[in-house]
Amino acid sequence: MSIVARQRLYRERAAFGLIDDIGGVATLLLAILGLAGLYAPLLAxxxxxxxxxxxxxxxRTLLTLYTQASVEAAASASAFGVSVRxxxxxxxxxxxxxxxxxxLDFNxxxxxxxxxxxxxxxxxxxxxxxxxxxxxRRASAKGGESLKDIVANHMVFDSLSVQIFAGLAAIILGVLAASGATYDLTFNLVALLMLGSALVLKGGSLNAILLSFMRPA
Structure with a gap:
């Protein structure tokens, strides 16, 4: 990847990353306030x-990184990979x-x-x-992994299990809330709490991958 492309990717991730990181923190805080009983339906x-x-x-960031990673690995982006993102x-x-x-109060x-x-x-x-x-990223690494690559790898695997667990837990809690179970709003707020926390962690793992892409060619 050229230096110009690396810098453009870094600036784009910085801009979009600020949005999703703030979004994760805001979701987390609103869920906590809702669980505390402060305008819970509105905050949800x-x-x-x-x-x-x-x-x-x-x-959107995942799509961009996947495209750049495919270029880095000298491979074409698969339809499945693009469709998932x-x-x-x-x-x-x-x-x-x-x-x-x-x-707008539609159910x-x-x-x-x-x-x-x-x-x-x-x-x-x-x-x-x-x-x-x-x-x-690891497959396209040349000359072995650098310290940045090792750090990125650890960050990804440390946060991946948390993200998947939070996603599955949110699905279960959402189903319970949608089924009209007792404390349905509480279930939904807890789901949002977990989702917001996981989004912040996920942003860190994406930043780690981006850092590894910034290595010299």
């Missing part, structure tokens, strides 16, 4: 919108739309849990995408 809808936008941005974008956009409808008790289920699926897919990106 707002957190759903914020997380949906953040997941959409994260999916595009699915993350769609799930984020659809979840944000459900959050907007919930904010928010059902729509926000459904959005959490979609977000959980998106988080699992993005976790798998990050693992795939890391595998491509």
């Amino acid at each position: 809808a707002i957190a759903t919108i914020i997380f949906g936008v953040a997941l959409l941005v994260q999916g 595009f699915a993350v974008v769609l799930l984020g956009a659809a979840g944000a739309a459900l959050g907007v409808l919930s904010l 928010s008790a059902m729509l926000t849990p459904v959005a959490s289920i979609m977000f959980g699926a998106g988080l699992v897919l993005s976790g798998i995408s990050i693992w795939h990106l890391n595998a491509i």
Whole structure:
């Protein structure tokens, strides 16, 4: 990858990364406030919108990194790899739309849990995408892995299990909330709490992969 391409990729990740990192923190804080009993339905809808936008941005970043990784590895991007990352974008956009409808009081008790289920699926897919990106990065490494590569590898694997666990847990909690179980709003807020936390961790692993891409050619 040329120096210009590396710098452009770094600037793009910095811009989009700021959005999804803030989105993760905001979702986390809103979920905590909702669990504390402060306008819980309203905050759940707002957190759903914020997380949906953040997941959409994260999916956009994954698409960019996958394209650059394919160039780095001198391989063409597969349709499956692109579709998985595009699915993350769609799930984020659809979840944000459900959050907007919930904010407008269109059956928010059902729509926000459904959005959490979609977000959980998106988080699992993005976790798998990050693992795939890391595998491509390692395969394209020349002359052995540097210290940055080793650090990136550890960060990815340390956060990957947390991301997938949080995604699966959000799906389960979303299903419980959508089924009308007792404390359905609490289930949904806990799901958003876990999703927000995982999004922050996921941003760190993406930054680690990007750091490894910045190594000299």
